[in-house]
Amino acid sequence: MSTPLLQILDVTAGFGATTVLHGVSIDVPEGSIAGIFGLNGAGKSVTLKTVAGVVPARSGQVLLDGEDITRWGPEKRVARGMGHIPQGRQVFPELTVEENLRLGAYTLRRRDRSRYAASLDAVYDRFPVLRERRSQLAGTMSGGQQASLCVGRALINQPRLVLVDEPSAGLSPVAALELREVLRDVAATGVTMVLVEQNIAFGLSLVDTAHLMQTGTVVHSSPVGDLDDATLATHLGIGSVLGAATSRMLSSRATPEPPKKGKPRVRRTA
Amino acid sequence: MGQVLVFGLISGGIYGLFALGVVMVFRGTGVLSFAQGEIGTAALYVAAYLINDQGLPWVVGALGALVFGIGVGVLFELLVVRRMIGADPVSTAVATVGLLLLITTIEIQYAGSTLISVRGPISQHFAVFGVEVTGTQVLGVLLALALGFGLQSLLRRTDFGLGILAAAQDPTAVRLVGVPLSRVSATVWGAGAALSVIAALLVEPGIGVFAPGFASQLYLVGLAAAVIGGLTSLPGAVIGGLALGLVEAAANKWFGQSGVHGLRYVVVLIVLLVVLVGRQLLPELRARFDTRAEAVA
Ligand SMILES: Nc1ncnc2c1ncn2[C@@H]1O[C@H](COP(=O)(O)OP(=O)(O)O)[C@@H](O)[C@H]1O
Ligand SMILES: [Mg+2]
Numbered sequence: 001m002s003t004p005l006l007q008i009l010d011v012t013a014g015f016g017a018t019t020v021l022h023g024v025s026i027d028v029p030e031g032s033i034a035g036i037f038g039l040n041g042a043g044k045s046v047t048l049k050t051v052a053g054v055v056p057a058r059s060g061q062v063l064l065d066g067e068d069i070t071r072w073g074p075e076k077r078v079a080r081g082m083g084h085i086p087q088g089r090q091v092f093p094e095l096t097v098e099e100n101l102r103l104g105a106y107t108l109r110r111r112d113r114s115r116y117a118a119s120l121d122a123v124y125d126r127f128p129v130l131r132e133r134r135s136q137l138a139g140t141m142s143g144g145q146q147a148s149l150c151v152g153r154a155l156i157n158q159p160r161l162v163l164v165d166e167p168s169a170g171l172s173p174v175a176a177l178e179l180r181e182v183l184r185d186v187a188a189t190g191v192t193m194v195l196v197e198q199n200i201a202f203g204l205s206l207v208d209t210a211h212l213m214q215t216g217t218v219v220h221s222s223p224v225g226d227l228d229d230a231t232l233a234t235h236l237g238i239g240s241v242l243g244a245a246t247s248r249m250l251s252s253r254a255t256p257e258p259p260k261k262g263k264p265r266v267r268r269t270a
Numbered sequence: 271m272g273q274v275l276v277f278g279l280i281s282g283g284i285y286g287l288f289a290l291g292v293v294m295v296f297r298g299t300g301v302l303s304f305a306q307g308e309i310g311t312a313a314l315y316v317a318a319y320l321i322n323d324q325g326l327p328w329v330v331g332a333l334g335a336l337v338f339g340i341g342v343g344v345l346f347e348l349l350v351v352r353r354m355i356g357a358d359p360v361s362t363a364v365a366t367v368g369l370l371l372l373i374t375t376i377e378i379q380y381a382g383s384t385l386i387s388v389r390g391p392i393s394q395h396f397a398v399f400g401v402e403v404t405g406t407q408v409l410g411v412l413l414a415l416a417l418g419f420g421l422q423s424l425l426r427r428t429d430f431g432l433g434i435l436a437a438a439q440d441p442t443a444v445r446l447v448g449v450p451l452s453r454v455s456a457t458v459w460g461a462g463a464a465l466s467v468i469a470a471l472l473v474e475p476g477i478g479v480f481a482p483g484f485a486s487q488l489y490l491v492g493l494a495a496a497v498i499g500g501l502t503s504l505p506g507a508v509i510g511g512l513a514l515g516l517v518e519a520a521a522n523k524w525f526g527q528s529g530v531h532g533l534r535y536v537v538v539l540i541v542l543l544v545v546l547v548g549r550q551l552l553p554e555l556r557a558r559f560d561t562r563a564e565a566v567a
Contacts, residue, residue: 054442078448090443092436103432107448110429153447 003066005030005192006051006161011060013050020046022216023060026194028161028209033183033193035207035224037200039236042213044196045087048163051194052084053077064161079107083159087166087196089146093139097130097149100138104153115158123152126182144175151182162186164195168202180206200236212236272399274519280403282515283411284473288485288492289499289507290417291465296501297438298458299351301362305369306343307489309463310470312373313339314480315381317471318388328391336467342373343463347456355451370486377482390475410472417465418508434458438502491518491534494542517541 006028013021020043028034036044049055051062053074062070069077078084092100101120102109109116124131127148133141138149147167154162167183168176176199183206187193197203204210210227212220212235219235288307295303313335321331346369354362392405425431433449434457445451469492470485492507495514499506514537521537 052446054445073450074445075448075450078446084446086443086446090440092439092443094439095432095436099426099432102429103436103444103449104447106429106433157448 002030003063004028005065006194007061007063007066008047008051009061009063011047011050011057011062013046013055013057015055019058020216021050024050024213024216024218025060026211026218026221028192028194030160030192031187031190032208033187033195033206035203035210036194036196036213037203037210037236038213040198041215043216044213045165046216047213048165048194048196051163052082075107078157078159079111081160083154083157083162085150085154085162085164085167087169089143089150089170091138091146091149091153093137095138096135097138097141098134100149100153101130101156105156108157119156119158123156126155126185127152143170144172144178147171147175147179148182151179151186155186159191161192161194164193166196166198168197168199176202200232273401274516274523276398276401276403277522278516278519279411279512280407280476280515281473281518282512283414283508284469284488284511285492285495285514286414286418286508286511287410287465287469287472288489289495289511290414290421290504291462291469292493292496293499293502293504293507294434294458294465295462296496298434299362299455300359300438300441301351301366302359302493302501303366303459303462304363304493305346305366305373306462306466307486307492308370308373308377308483309339309342310466310485310489311480311482312342312377313467314388314470314474314484315377315386318386321388322386328389331388332391332471335471336464339463339467340460343459343461344456347459351455351459352452355455374482374486381482383481385479385481387479388471388474390472393475404476406472406475410469413468413472414508414511418505422504430454430457491538494538497542498545514538514541 004027006026008024008026010023010025011021012019012023024043024047026034026036026047036047038044046055050057053069053072053076057070060070061068064077064080064082069080072080092103095103098120101123102116105116105119108119124134129145130149130152133145138146141149151167164183167179171179180202183193183195187206195203195207204224204227207224210220210222210224211218212231214235220231222231288310291306292303295301295306316338317331317335320326320334321328326334346366350365350369351362354365390404390406392409394405395402396405396408397403398408422435425435430449430453433444434454437444437449437451437454441451444454466485466489469488470480473488474480474484491514492511495510496507497510498513499508499510518534518537521533525533
């Protein structure tokens with residue numbers, strides 16, 4: 001077997017006096033989608049952040065393609081093929097859609113600017129709404145459109161490995177389904193992914209392997225096909241979700257779009 | 271009236287230049303710097319040495335001052351600010367007060383209270399609205415306006431400049447697209463120092479002499495101007511600076527004879543308070559107005 005593209009080896013991490021990750025180990029083979037699931041506060045996001053280099057690992061190693069990147073800064077990891085779709089769709093609100101994408105291609109443009117035009121076109125083809133709104137300020141778009149921009153901003157840099165944190169959170173059920181198709185398409189082109197999801201049904205319908213986390217440790221790792229309800233119930237304290245994954249996703253994710261900013265103005269009527 | 275306008279715009283332009291530096295540093299690193307102004311004074315000593323003592327042309331002295339100022343700004347970023355990445359911005363702000371004290375102490379050691387002066391780049395006089403102004407003073411206003419309204423679009427042209435603009439909105443997200451945040455930080459500290467040096471070089475000839483602490487006094491007004499402009503807006507910083515300059519000039523004209531010392535700070539404080547309190551109250555007042563309107567409808 002070839003080396004996994006990403007290896008997280010016995011990583012511990014924390015903030016100040018508190019340790020959040022107590023020895024996390026996860027292997028992600030090239031071309032696969034790994035899912036990390038767990039209750040709120042289990043340490044899923046912190047795990048992604050240590051892989052990203054935003055939170056330092058206190059011990060253990062992170063290997064990318066066999067190379068030890070534990071001490072690298074986030075910028076260098078991005079330059080070497082890591083891409084991010086962070087929690088909460090952090091687009092740059094005061095930049096236009098196209099400026100967001102140009103910034104997303106920061107390391108690609110430094111390496112080989114001639115590839116940018118084609119890459120931008122590919123993102124626009126995937127998300128026609130971004131092409132239409134290329135000059136609009138990103139902060140003024142809807143939640144679903146910002147989600148598309150966030151994905152596009154990661155893809156435009158042509159990453160080999162994409163870390164995705166809670167992509168479905170706050171999206172309408174339809175937008176979440178669309179996003180799932182996009183992520184599937186991207187994975188089909190050979191891009192490796194690590195996906196964190198609160199919505200187990202959404203996540204399980206996408207990933208190849210599932211890693212269940214509880215209070216900072218991985219308590220179960222297996223291919224999705226080997227998961228059963230009992231395992232999920234034991235480790236995540238949830239009822240039956242398998243089988244009915246897709247239909248449940250539609251009904252249980254009826255989370256409304258976040259309310260638009262600003263108060264509704266009352267018009268005076270004569 | 272014309273006098274108030276001319277004097278107001280001249281000092282307002284200088285406040286605007288200082289305020290631009292405040293905004294650059296704040297946008298790039300989220301830190302409010304108190305030291306930058308004094309880098310301007312220290313650089314004036316360098317300019318005075320090169321121009322007065324060595325007899326070099328003004329441009330050479332100014333360039334020397336600029337290089338020195340940028341060097342101090344970047345060095346402080348490398349030695350202190352960078353080590354405090356992730357620390358609470360208030361701690362970093364306090365560290366800048368430390369730098370301010372350090373620079374002032376060195377200035378006092380070097381120059382004591384000797385008053386020194388440096389000439390400006392353009393000494394020709396013009397009459398504007400019946401008021402004599404020098405080319406140097408006009409240059410200050412024009413430069414403030416050009417940078418305030420042009421810098422943003424200039425930054426938008428390059429990827430790195432775009433990174434600087436985005437860093438204020440979300441520093442972590444900027445790193446996650448691969449922009450080296452440490453370079454952004456060093457650049458804005460260098461730029462902030464450069465703006466202080468330029469402001470100091472352009473304002474000093476109009477005042478005539480300088481001593482330790484000289485630029486900090488003006489920089490504090492620039493800090494207020496930046497806050498009035500919203501702390502993240504480059505045009506806002508210059509508009510804030512011009513507004514404070516005009517209000518100060520008006521106050522000087524009408525209350526100047528009263529002999530109140532430090533009138534500048536009283537005026538700045540009052541305007542700052544009105545703006546800050548107004549910003550708090552306005553949404554509330556508007557809400558009240560809206561409910562009334564609703565009741566009427
Ligand atoms: N910046 C931080 N400072 C201190 N504690 C943090 C920070 N970020 C996360 N934590 C703590 O780490 C734990 C795991 O958080 P996280 O990985 O975000 O959980 P989740 O699995 O929901 O993504 C939580 O207890 C959280 O309070
Ligand atoms: Mg999380």
